[in-house]
Amino acid sequence: MDKFLIKKKRNPLGLEEEEKNGVEEKEAIWKEIRAEGLHCDYRILFSKSEADGILLELERDIEYLQGDLAKLYVFGKWHNVPRKQVAYGDAGLSYTYSGATFSPKPWIPVLQRVRECVQAVTGHSFNFVLINRYKDGRDRMGEHRDDERELEPRSPIASVSFGAGRDFVFRHCGSKGHSTPSHPTPVWLHLEHGSLLVMRFPTNQHWRHGLPARRGVTGPRVNLTFRDVRGSHVGP
DNA sequence: TGGGGCGCAGCGCG
DNA sequence: GCGCGCTGCGCCCC
DSSP states (O other): OTTOOOOOOOOGGGHHHHOSSSOOGGGOOOEEEEETTEEEEEEEOSOHHHHHHHHHHHHHHOOOOOGGGGEEEETTEEEEOSSEEEEEESTTOOEEETTEEEOOBOOOHHHHHHHHHHHHHHOOOOSEEEEEEEOSTTOOEEEEOOOGGGBOTTOOEEEEEEESOEEEEEEEGGGSSSOOTTSOOOEEEEEOTTEEEEEETTHHHHEEEEEOOOTTOOSOEEEEEEEOBOOTTOOO
């Protein structure tokens, strides 16, 4: 499935005019992001007006976790996460990290629509979406790897962004603490309003990713990361 | 013009 | 997947 995509290079300036609904495979404009063990693809998925509309719906309809459910256990301490989070997905699934377990809320129309677009352009199915809302440039996410034990083996993760553009970094796991010339340098991206980033196997095995603070960013960003979570225990 | 101060950002650590 | 502290750098102002 990793070879599903038809990749075409084009002038990004013509993108909004050429794409009617953002899901035409033949119109796809993918930017390939490659390094040692890093395999990602990036594109604009929604035009500005489409993305504006989706962001409004997300801001209106998404209900984020509050109180203890929004805390995280890291290095022996509980912290409030520096952003808002919630998960939606198929009934019976769950996803855990750093002491926080996400039981998904049922799908709502706006998330179903975005999921269908993502599935159409990637050729992969997703049963779960983790939503992070960064109210401004002070909200952030530290660098981490996603726990692939809870994901379908070798399945990609699709990250869709709405609102303020933010920098995003991949850093090779071996590059912390014991940097040597052989360790790959960090890979920086800018995730734009209406964009899709597909993180493919084996990226998550050797690279951490994070969203650093950016003081100059004043607007909110809502990010949807679609995953295929293992559901072997699902059922009545 | 340049030096110092300040704020932001990168990175290591627990 | 956090927060803190150290450090370096770039920008701004006098």
